[in-house]
């Protein structure tokens with residue numbers, strides 16, 4: 427699956443911690459947009475889409491949430507609960523996010539500006555596009 431958990435180096439000292447995200451260093455793409463999800467209500471499930479081209483690095487800078495990731499062949503579930511870990515999600519991966527802790531702040535670095543036409547919001551259409559015959 428086009429998904430990877432990347433360790434992010436923590437610069438900790440007796441004052442606290444700091445993590446730097448640097449394009450071409452620990453962020454493997456050109457960063458064109460940053461957004462963050464916060465104040466997500468209890469019981470809410472978000473996402474429910476894939477991207478045709480977008481690459482993103484997702485960091486739970488505070489709190490935690492779960493991800494369901496599906497590339498049409500395999501599904502994985504994982505927890506993001508560590509600001510020293512980045513979840514790299516490349517194109518054509520269906521994502522759903524849920525079990526947000528009350529304090530969760532999910533920061534996302536993206537390689538493109540917001541573009542609704544890059545979203546696939548219909549799961550059946552996504553699954554059809556991931557089948558080998560759809561590429562011929």
Ligand code: T46
Nearest residue numbers: 459461463472473474477480482484521523534539540
């Ligand atoms: C993703 C997951 C992790 C904008 O106007 N600009 C933006 O850059 C974004 C990301 C969203 N929006 C608007 C579009 C909607 O009216 O904000 C509203 C909420 O967006 P959406 O329903 O797409 O949010 P999520 O949480 O379902 O998904 C978001 C990202 O859209 C998506 O790319 O991978 O977070």
